[in-house]
Amino acid sequence: MDRIRRYPDLARSDRSDLDEVLDAAAVGTLSTVVDGLPWVVPMLYARDGDRIVLHGSTGAGALRHVAAGAPVAFSVTMLDGIVVADTLFDSTANYRSAVVRGRLTAFHGDGAVDALDLLSDSLIPGRSSEVRTHTKKELAATLAIALPIEPGCWTVKVRDAPPPAPSANSGEWVGVVPLRTVAGEPEPAPWVGEDVREPESVRRLVAAARV
């Protein structure tokens, strides 16, 4: 937050900026306070309109603690590039980051089923229609939770620029080394027959994230 006051160019205030950052990643860090100490856990997530959907095991005590209404901060960061400047001081990173603050609520009944399908389809688009639906036992073992996205309760920072322009051109190379995440060749489980083809959802996913 302090960084925003100091470097206003990094802060973005449009809700669409938040959605763009949240929709570009699949894993974030959930932080809360347990016994006065910071507690964090990485979690897969998906955005569903005005909320972030998360899930975990009903046996996880700390997750039940946050699901019961403890204040949380959910943080997502993507490193997009290494910014190489004339000085170490001006060298930095290009990145997209978002923090959403609030209190979690648990899904129940059909809401939980929809939330879990949404999570799967966010990670592997179309996957939920290729497999059977959840069993009662699976649903009982799974905690589906939502973090509402409310005005004034989120922060987005984006740096997407060359290094700061120096007062005098040193004549040296400065610039950005862009980084991105790509998908490799799908690896079948050991028991899958050699002639079995990947499902449509996996082929689409790999094609979209291919080098």
Place this chain on the structure above:
Amino acid sequence: MDRIRRYPDLARSDRSDLDEVLDAAAVGTLSTVVDGLPWVVPMLYARDGDRIVLHGSTGAGALRHVAAGAPVAFSVTMLDGIVVADTLFDSTANYRSAVVRGRLTAFHGDGAVDALDLLSDSLIPGRSSEVRTHTKKELAATLAIALPIEPGCWTVKVRDAPPPAPSANSGEWVGVVPLRTVAGEPEPAPWVGEDVREPESVRRLVAAARV
């Protein structure tokens, strides 16, 4: 932590496992507690033996708060693959994650210079020897801080496996879509002449992270 009790296969206890995870990433999430609420900020970092080195602006109030000894948790997560199972319940992600808990200490004098050089060289190996050293003004504007890595104060979780073996082979394709981060073509700043070549450090960095 609860996940570790439930899925012991994910937890790693060797210090070398922690170092491997920390050394593979460049950005993490620093969490602390401010006024009873969770507070998080993404930060570039480097490991230096038994400590994690971070830096920020001396003008950042919240960073001064944590540097003054507030309890923190520093979290690093890498998403390594999407695990596609026969059911949504068994579908998950392959990942590496680490959480280090402790209290920060600030670097002073030459220690700060060394820490900042280390941070730069961790992001761009060899870069600190290609540029001038820090000015007094730059050092005065920069807060270099360390989080000690102490026994019992860290957690590592790694999932690097196919989907759980089903009780009966469905005959369908299941497996893993591996993900990795790659470097693209370096992008010179607009004022850099066309005939200026990237420095050795940048060429090495790109070659190491090339597709």
